[in-house]
Amino acid sequence: xxxxxxxxxxxxxxxxxxxxxxxxxxxxxxxxxxxxxxxxxxxxxxxxxxxxxxxxxxxxxxxxxxxxxxxxxxxxxxxxxxxxxxxxxxxxxxxxxxxxxxxxxxxxxxxxxxxxxxxxxxxxxxxxxxxxxxxxxxxxxxxxxxxxxxxxxxxxxxxxxxxxxxxxxxxxxxxxxxxxxxxxxxxxxxxxxxxxxxxxxxxxxxxxxxxxxxxxxxxxxxxxxxxxxxxxxxxxxxxxxxxxxxxxxxxxxxxxxxxxxxxxxxxxxxxxxxxxxxxxxxxxxxxxxxxxxxxxxxxxxxxxxxxxxxxxxxxxxxxxxxxxxxxxxxxxxxxxxxxxxxxxxxxxxxxxxxxxxxxxxxxxxxxxxxxxxxxxxxxxxxxxxxxxxxxxxxxxxxxxxxxxxxxxxxxxxxxxxxxxxxxxxxxxxxxxxxxxxxxxxxxxxxxxxxxxxxxxxxxxxxxxxxxxxxxxxxxxxxxxxxxxxx
Amino acid sequence: xxxxxxxxxxxxxxxxxxxxxxxxxxxxxxxxxxxxxxxxxxxxxxxxxxxxxxxxxxxxxxxxxxxxxxxxxxxxxxxxxxxxxxxxxxxxxxxxxxxxxxxxxxxxxxxxxxxxxxxxxxxxxxxxxxxxxxxxxxxxxxxxxxxxxxxxxxxxxxxxxxxxxxxxxxxxxxxxxxxxxxxxxxxxxxxxxxxxxxxxxxxxxxxxxxxxxxxxxxxxxxxxxxxxxxxxxxxxxxxxxxxxxxxxxxxxxxxxxxxxxxxxxxxxxxxxxxxxxxxxxxxxxxxxxxxxxxxxxxxxxxxxxxxxxxxxxxxxxxxxxxxxxxxxxxxxxxxxxxxxxxxxxxxxxxxxxxxxxxxxxxxxxxxxxxxxxxxxxxxxxxxxxxxxxxxxxxxxxxxxxxxxxxxxxxxxxxxxxxxxxxxxxxxxxxxxxxxxxxxxxxxxxxxxxxxxxxxxxxxxxxxxxxxxxxxxxxxxxxxxxxxxxx
Numbered sequence: 001x002x003x004x005x006x007x008x009x010x011x012x013x014x015x016x017x018x019x020x021x022x023x024x025x026x027x028x029x030x031x032x033x034x035x036x037x038x039x040x041x042x043x044x045x046x047x048x049x050x051x052x053x054x055x056x057x058x059x060x061x062x063x064x065x066x067x068x069x070x071x072x073x074x075x076x077x078x079x080x081x082x083x084x085x086x087x088x089x090x091x092x093x094x095x096x097x098x099x100x101x102x103x104x105x106x107x108x109x110x111x112x113x114x115x116x117x118x119x120x121x122x123x124x125x126x127x128x129x130x131x132x133x134x135x136x137x138x139x140x141x142x143x144x145x146x147x148x149x150x151x152x153x154x155x156x157x158x159x160x161x162x163x164x165x166x167x168x169x170x171x172x173x174x175x176x177x178x179x180x181x182x183x184x185x186x187x188x189x190x191x192x193x194x195x196x197x198x199x200x201x202x203x204x205x206x207x208x209x210x211x212x213x214x215x216x217x218x219x220x221x222x223x224x225x226x227x228x229x230x231x232x233x234x235x236x237x238x239x240x241x242x243x244x245x246x247x248x249x250x251x252x253x254x255x256x257x258x259x260x261x262x263x264x265x266x267x268x269x270x271x272x273x274x275x276x277x278x279x280x281x282x283x284x285x286x287x288x289x290x291x292x293x294x295x296x297x298x299x300x301x302x303x304x305x306x307x308x309x310x311x312x313x314x315x316x317x318x319x320x321x322x323x324x325x326x327x328x329x330x331x332x333x334x335x336x337x338x339x340x341x342x343x344x345x346x347x348x349x350x351x352x353x354x355x356x357x358x359x360x361x362x363x364x365x366x367x368x369x370x371x372x373x374x375x376x377x378x379x380x381x382x383x384x385x386x387x388x389x390x391x392x393x394x395x396x397x398x399x400x401x402x403x404x405x406x407x408x409x410x411x412x413x414x415x416x417x418x419x420x421x422x423x424x425x426x427x428x429x430x431x432x433x434x435x436x437x438x439x440x441x442x443x444x445x446x447x448x449x450x451x452x453x454x455x456x457x458x459x460x461x462x463x464x465x466x467x468x469x470x471x472x473x474x475x476x477x478x479x480x481x482x483x484x485x486x
Numbered sequence: 487x488x489x490x491x492x493x494x495x496x497x498x499x500x501x502x503x504x505x506x507x508x509x510x511x512x513x514x515x516x517x518x519x520x521x522x523x524x525x526x527x528x529x530x531x532x533x534x535x536x537x538x539x540x541x542x543x544x545x546x547x548x549x550x551x552x553x554x555x556x557x558x559x560x561x562x563x564x565x566x567x568x569x570x571x572x573x574x575x576x577x578x579x580x581x582x583x584x585x586x587x588x589x590x591x592x593x594x595x596x597x598x599x600x601x602x603x604x605x606x607x608x609x610x611x612x613x614x615x616x617x618x619x620x621x622x623x624x625x626x627x628x629x630x631x632x633x634x635x636x637x638x639x640x641x642x643x644x645x646x647x648x649x650x651x652x653x654x655x656x657x658x659x660x661x662x663x664x665x666x667x668x669x670x671x672x673x674x675x676x677x678x679x680x681x682x683x684x685x686x687x688x689x690x691x692x693x694x695x696x697x698x699x700x701x702x703x704x705x706x707x708x709x710x711x712x713x714x715x716x717x718x719x720x721x722x723x724x725x726x727x728x729x730x731x732x733x734x735x736x737x738x739x740x741x742x743x744x745x746x747x748x749x750x751x752x753x754x755x756x757x758x759x760x761x762x763x764x765x766x767x768x769x770x771x772x773x774x775x776x777x778x779x780x781x782x783x784x785x786x787x788x789x790x791x792x793x794x795x796x797x798x799x800x801x802x803x804x805x806x807x808x809x810x811x812x813x814x815x816x817x818x819x820x821x822x823x824x825x826x827x828x829x830x831x832x833x834x835x836x837x838x839x840x841x842x843x844x845x846x847x848x849x850x851x852x853x854x855x856x857x858x859x860x861x862x863x864x865x866x867x868x869x870x871x872x873x874x875x876x877x878x879x880x881x882x883x884x885x886x887x888x889x890x891x892x893x894x895x896x897x898x899x900x901x902x903x904x905x906x907x908x909x910x911x912x913x914x915x916x917x918x919x920x921x922x923x924x925x926x927x928x929x930x931x932x933x934x935x936x937x938x939x940x941x942x943x944x945x946x947x948x949x950x951x952x953x954x955x956x957x958x959x960x961x962x963x964x965x966x967x968x969x970x971x972x
Contacts, residue, residue, distance in 0.1 A: 206699040206797050213692040311692050 021046045021150070025169055025184040027159050028052075028191030031071075031134065032330035032347035034141035036188055038084055039355050041148040048182065049145070049153045050171050052191070057139050070252040070260040071137065072099070072239075072341030074129040074430040080348035091140055096130035097253045103238035105290065119238060124415040127431045129341060131239070131252050133260075154180075162187060162200035164325045186365070187326045190347075193313055195332035201322055209317040214337060214391065215266045216247070217309040223251055223259035223294045232257050233294050241394060242288050248395045249288050261295070264395070270309055277301040312337050314388060316381055319373040324365035327354065327372060334380035339394050340387040342429060346436075350376055379436040386429065386436070409450070422446055507532045507636070511655055511670040513645050514538075514677030517557075517620065518816035518833035520627035522674055524570055525841050527634040534668065535631070536643045536657050538677070543625050556738040556746040557623065558585070558725075558827030560615040560916040566834035577626055582616035583739045589724035591776065605724060610901040613917045615827060617725070617738050619746075640666075648673060648686035650811045672851070673812045676833075679799055681818035687808055695803040700823060700877065701752045702733070703795040709737055709745035709780045718743050719780050727880060728774050734881045735774050747781070750881070756795055763787040798823050800874060802867055805859040810851035813840065813858065820866035825876040828869050828915065832922075836862055865922040872915065872922070895936070908932055 024040045026033050029051030040047045073096060081089040101121040122128055145151045154171070157180065161170035169187060171180045189197025201207065226233050232253060234240060240259070242249040247265035254260055273279045280301055284292050292300060315335040321327040330347030353376055357368040413422040423432075423446075428439040510526045512519050515537030526533045559582060567575040587607040608614055631637045640657070643666065647656035655673060657666045675683025687693065712719050718739060720726060726745070728735040733751035740746055759765045766787055770778050778786060801821040807813040816833030839862060843854040899908040909918075909932075914925040 206799075208698050210696040212694050313692075 022186070023048070023184040024186045024188060025050065025182055026188045026190060027169070027197045028189065028195075028330075028332070029138075029142065029153060029155070030190065030192065030330070031138050031141055031344055032351065033188070033190030034138065034145055035080065035084070035348055036190055036329060036351045036354075037145045037151050037153075038088070038141070038148070039351055040188075041145065041151045042084060043355065043358065045150070045186075047145075047148075047151040048184070049151065050157045050159065050169075050182075051153065051155050052158050052174075053155065055142075055153075055155045056135055057142060070254060071132045071134050071344045072129050072252075073132045073137075074341065074345055076342070076433055077345035077348040078130075079433050080352040083352055085144075088140075088144055091144075092132070092137060093130070095136050095140065095255055096132045097255055098128045098237055099131055099239045099253065100126070100128040100237050101239075103235060103240045105240060105242045107242075107244055107287065117234070117238075117240065119235075123427055123431060124411045127427070128237075129239075129430055131254065133254050133256075134344075136255070159191070159196045159200070162197065162326075164200070164204045164322050167325060186324070189326065189328035189332045190330050191332055193315055193331045193335035195328065197326070198317070198328050198332050201326055201328060204322045204326070205319060207317055207319065210315065212314045214312050214314065214388075216264050216391070217267055217270065217311055218265075219263045219270075219304065219309045220307050221261040221263060221295060221300065221303050223261055223291075224296070224299065225257035230257060233259070242291065243395055244287050245395065247287075249291060250394075251294075259294075261291075267309075275305070277305075280304055314384055316384055318377045319370075320376060321369035321373045324369060327369050329354065333376070334384055336384045336387040337391050338387070339390040340383065340429065342383050342387060346380060346383050349433075350380075375435075382436040382440050383429070386425075386440075410446075422450075508672070509534070509670040510672045510674060511536065511668055512674045512676060513655070513683045514675065514681075514816075514818070515624075515628065515639060515641070516676065516678065516816070517624050517627055517830055518837065519674070519676030520624065520631055521566065521570070521834055522676055522815060522837045522840075523631045523637050523639075524574070524627070524634070525837055526674075527631065527637050528570060529841065529844065531636070531672075533631075533634075533637040534670070535637065535639045536645065536655075536668075537639065537641050538644050538660075539641065541628075541639075541641045542621055543628060556740060557618045557620050557830045558615050558738075559618045559623075560827065560831055562828070562919055563831035563834040564616075565919050566838040569838055571630075574626075574630055577630075578618070578623060579616070581622050581626065581741055582618045583741055584614045584723055585617055585725045585739065586612070586614040586723050587725075589721060589726045591726060591728045593728075593730055593773065603720070603724075603726065605721075609913055609917060610897045613913070614723075615725075615916055617740065619740050619742075620830075622741070645677070645682045645686070648683065648812075650686070650690045650808050653811060672810070675812065675814035675818045676816050677818055679801055679817045679821035681814065683812070684803070684814050684818050687812055687814060690808045690812070691805060693803055693805065696801065698800045700798050700800065700874075702750050702877070703753055703756065703797055704751075705749045705756075705790065705795045706793050707747040707749060707781060707786065707789050709747055709777075710782070710785065711743035716743060719745070728777065729881055730773050731881065733773075735777060736880075737780075745780075747777075753795075761791070763791075766790055800870055802870055804863045805856075806862060807855035807859045810855060813855050815840065819862070820870055822870045822873040823877050824873070825880050826869065826873040826915065828873060832866060832869050835919075836866075861921075868922040868926055869915070872911075872926075896932075908936075 021044070023046040026037050026040070026047060026049045029037075029049045033049060033051070037047045037049050073092075078089060078093075081092055099122070101119050103117040103119050105117045142153065146153060156174040157171040158174060159169065160172050160179070161168075163169075164187070167183055167185065167187075169182045169184065171182065172178070173180060187197065189195050189201065191197050198207075202209070223233050225231060234251070236253045236257070238253075240251040247263070247269055249261065249263050251259035251261045269283075273283045281292070281297065284300065295303070313335055314337050315331070315333075317333065320329075320333045329350040331343065333350065334346065336343055336346070354368075354372045357372045357375070358365065361368040361371075410422055410424045414424060414427065423443075425439065425443045428434055428443065429436065432439070434442070507530070509532040510523075512523050512526070512533060512535045515523075515535045519535060519537070523533045523535050559578075564575060564579075567578055585608070587605050589603040589605050591603045628639065632639060642660040643657040644660060645655065646658050646665070647654075649655075650673070653669055653671065653673075655668045655670065657668065658664070659666060673683065675681050675687065677683050684693075688695070709719050711717060720737070722739045722743070724739075726737040733749070733755055735747065735749050737745035737747045755769075759769045767778070767783065770786065781789070799821055800823050801817070801819075803819065806815075806819045815836040817829065819836065820832065822829055822832070840854075840858045843858045843861070844851065847854040847857075896908055896910045900910060900913065909929075911925065911929045914920055914929065915922065918925070920928070
């Protein structure tokens, strides 16, 4: 790092004294904040990361933040790691489990069901997404940034005040209640859906803001590894879904051969289960009988009543910045429901895009931030909406015939006529770095063209059929009838 | 009041000891909070009102909160006063100025303009709305509640904490920084668009929330009374509008014969004016030349550069309550843009509706609040949307031909065929107590019927014309041609 610094200041012509280091304060040391710290550090800023929680690497497994759905990482997330350091990408990749498709487990009364699980590949060319453990990923990133000479991390510090005109932040050390005041050139809020940084940002800019809680709550459960072999109990390269129209159960493989499971349901079904083990088992016997032996009756009951049920929030806001002083990234800017597996990917992409704009205008941070805000707003709003739409689709329509037909038609073209440029929405979102907003535009255009092709084919078939009928009629009798047509 | 109390406890059969007084804490002593205090007091609660600002009746005019558009008060607001006390209504009425219609002042290049102002009555039956000074109205209400033996008001107290499970609120006395802890049975948040009560309520309930800033800012100006006579400088019974498509200027009469004026413009026009008196006068000469002599050049320049430009926020949220412990009313629940003149009316109506539900379920406050939340959400969201729509209409379309044609058609029917039950949207909103959501349903239905009537009339005319043509043709020649038709 030091050598990079020397080179970059050496490059500024006629400037013999090195430019004083600029300082960035990052509020929130989760995966997105940590990645941002690395980007700032590599751009030659002094970086300080302030995190509310304690150092996850210093605590036992129990203390780890388990309030988190297993993360899906796909092209956008991976690309944002690769751009800053291919070695980091490699290290992260080792800790992930490839998921090549969804495995659907229909209900026993489901007319579409065949009893067992049914695989739906994510991509006909074999591309796949990856499952990552949020805790492990965070630890890798924290280790990585701690090795940078210009990054400092402060755990257990709560943001209490943010003065964006004076450029001062005030944190409180949670153990000693001591106040730390930090002066910096730039503040980045990466402190999640209930961001304090965003709350302070709102005092400086007129922020449009929307938060919606969906009517579904979630509770985490777990399928342990197989006794004896220690392997996965069900196929370890699929995201397993038990869709039941009004609710669903999903299982995502982890590197430690467990499945992190989530039960998504409106409150009334939790009420229906009540607070007895019998109620719970009766419910699972009715809706997810095949899940019971996977988790084990006792563990199911223990985990269910130990873990709390949690809400799901979707947040949109705009703008994401104030002058040249502050910006927000990740869930702080656009928390979304987890049903497209894009939350962290979008957060990582925020960081990459933010630095693209900073690089484009190295001497005009104000313009860079304003451009970042404008570009990302459009994309974040789009993926928020797509995630919300997927919630309905995963819960309900995932096994419908129309869904399969459309997907098959698009994928057939994608597979056998790649020169047509047709790609599925899922493929664009998960396996490309095309802007989310642009993805939706392309897919809409594509569907318009497909519709026209279908109409033309239908017309073609009708004309073809008419010609055929004429010929047959001709052979049978009309031709014998005389010369009316000749 | 004491007699009422005695009567009501005496009415509960078999209950010899009087029920202990329940205590309501009202956060925010603006017009809506003060009216709520009166409602609670009359329902036999002990009431404490906590207001952030100082007592407006104890300060000079300068200290009065001038950051407020003059208020329009119409049927819903007046009715909510009347329901609780006809004498209060009478006292408020005295302090208002009737506005019988809008007076439109077209621009000099406006092809629709005729030079002078053009009156558009609000109602063909002569119903009108009223202009009220927010400060005076607030003072009347404060005086009124201070006379109740069971109401106490605490000024200069800021809400710092609200524990809705323990039912404790913590206020800070602004002068002494002393903390006051209050235990109560019920907390009502009436502390405006940037409500602290709502912020605390959000910690106890999953609240959907949306805030939008429109691209328009506003700045207050003033037309003084006429020198000598001391009367209004322009017609004092109209709301005057200078619509200029991208921005507008309005003037609302006050009881002291001034007009409270508001310049509504996107930021770029404020930038265009710049920071010199010349810039300002050039702008007014170009767009509002007739306004300059009304305000006076010097006063215009002074006021313009003294008063700050302020944003306009629109807020929707849901729910408005937590269990049987807390509810929000007025701007705290549904701040809206001021373009339908319904903000305070909707806030007053909240209070009336809240108490309708409390009266319907006197022993189940939890159910009453839940019903209030559900009912008011639908209505508040509707009037928020209507206000936003009116913003466009006032700024731009108010003088369009289509607008006038539609309005005239509806009003003609309303005037001459009242048995048709046709009423304009404006009339329903401003001159009735029909639920806002029901108003929109009725008007949509009405428009559907009107559309069909127009189609039938068109068909009728076409048939009539056909018959006419036939007759004319018959007279001219066909009839002479023979007996083909007979």
